Amino acid sequence: MKRRCRYKAIVFDMDNTLLRSRIDFPRIKRDVFGFLNGCGVLPPDFPLGEHTIATLIEAARGSGKLQAAWEAEIWDTVVRGEREGMAGAELEPFVPEVLERLRGDVAMSVLTNNAREAAIEALHRTGIVSCFEHIAGREQMAALKPSPSGLLHLLSHYPHIRADEWLAVGDSWIDGKAAQQGGVPFLAYHANTAEFERRSVPVIGHIRSMRELADYVYDGD
Template sequence: MLFEAVIFDLDGTLIISKVDYGEMRRRVSRILIDAGVPGDLLTSSLRIWEIISAGEGVLRGEGMPDGEWMQLIERINQELNDVELAALETVMPAPHAEEALRRLKGMELLVGVATRSCRAYADKSLELTGLRGFVDALVARDDVEHPKPDPRHLLKAVEALGSSPDRVIYVGDTTTDFKTAIDAGINFVGYVGNEEWGRRLREAGCQLLIDDLRDVIKIVAGRGRPLGRGS
């Protein structure tokens, strides 16, 4: 397999930050509860996108019009943006991220980022960490109508790079990233920057895990374990 592009998740993969996800959950849940979603459906064990999805299921099921739901999503996104942007001062590059990207570009590969973070946060994070110049295409949450885990988010990044799903590797650290890659028909490499997420990836069926971003170089060069869809 000849790869021509590598797409990365952002937080937890290329960068490390202290985004307050607990605060995100509280803000999103409050908006949805105020709109009529029963609070006991929005448990703390749910990820942000799962909370939004659960809320949409209830409100749409009760007949909320498209326009009203979109207004609610705009409010939710603004709250998410505010929490993310407040964390910019904590951003740092993940270990060996700069070297990995520099070497990929030296191999004349395309580099993309597909993230559920907002574009303002993603752009500034990459700039602050010195990684922005390596990235050929960035597709953030507010660049798409259907963000991850919807595969259309990742496929838009592939399109932005001018590539095709079978020529791309997606590197991410969560089961959301894994599911997105599988549904998009794209080769996946799990990055274990956090042992808990590494465990979750293994339990979800991810077969190819790395704990050093430089190992992506070996995989692209064909010196790592062969890839299959959702590897």
């Protein structure tokens, strides 16, 4: 007898959720901040440790000092770092078998702050791109995660599925914050539990293996 699903759709983060990313996010963040500080957009005492690359760029935009040419240079820096880190990236353990089990039971999408074209290339190279109905990158967002705009973009493709009938899965507090603001339940994967608590990001649970996802998606026997 087929088990009943608690959710009708799942949205996955990509880096360090589906793929074992080698992107050096701390280095990219330092490079971006160094540029912004050098241009006088952000001050030397800016609390860099409280920010991700995404929130750092949003803070720069919010300062009103970020020129279009400077932002273009920043994105060049980010894209270079993403390409370097995604080269040869492998799947997280058990991802193929879990996606195959879920296929046909729930609609599956990907939401990443990376460029959409790079995400599709990585998912194609690792053999899982066909599992997803939609793949949204930063081009589909009004603002990067933790903004819910990318998530709301995906939800708009499924007007018959309520937000609380979705499940979001990711490794970072910014994934959880986007889900929270979009009204979607969030499941943390290999995440820093303390960081979620510190930032008041609610989760329905924490998993250490992708195999545990089925325990949250399917009702018990």
